[in-house]
Amino acid sequence: MASPIIRKQVTIRFLHRTVLFLFTVLIALFVLFVLGNIQNFLDSSQIIILQFLIAGGILLFLVAVFALLFEINYNIYLRKPYYLGRCIISGIACIFGLVIAIAASAILLLSSGLNLV
Structure with a gap:
């Protein structure tokens, strides 16, 4: 049977590779969003890219927090x-994921405008 130390090393390695x-x-999606602004992508395409940026940023934040906790513990x-x-x-990576998610959601919020009706 594998010892707990080896199991933790595999978990940390998996989390680090995932991060x-x-x-x-996220960097590729951000570059795609910037290039989409330059090349005049459709608004619906930009919104989809922003939604992927939000989801990826949140996912990166969560995985990076777990990896950070495991690495500090280890x-x-x-x-x-x-x-x-x-x-x-x-x-x-934790800070980067959080900043990207907040910035993408702010851009998405500002682009939708105020729909009072």
Whole structure:
């Protein structure tokens, strides 16, 4: 049977790879949104991209928080500075996901305007 330490390492590795994947997906979606503004995409296409940005940002935030908690716990438990760099990467990804989700929802809110009727 696998020991709990090896299981935690696999979990941390999986979460870290997921964080990096979602980080690159969010960057690609953001670039697609910017290029869509430059090349005059339809409004409905831009709204779909913004909704994906919101969902991806929230998902990145949640996964990065879990990865950060696991890495901090594992860093304290083993007393090795190996996971300190991964903690920094997860913290940056957590902030990035939250900022992207808030910015995309603000853009979506401002683009919809005030519908009082």
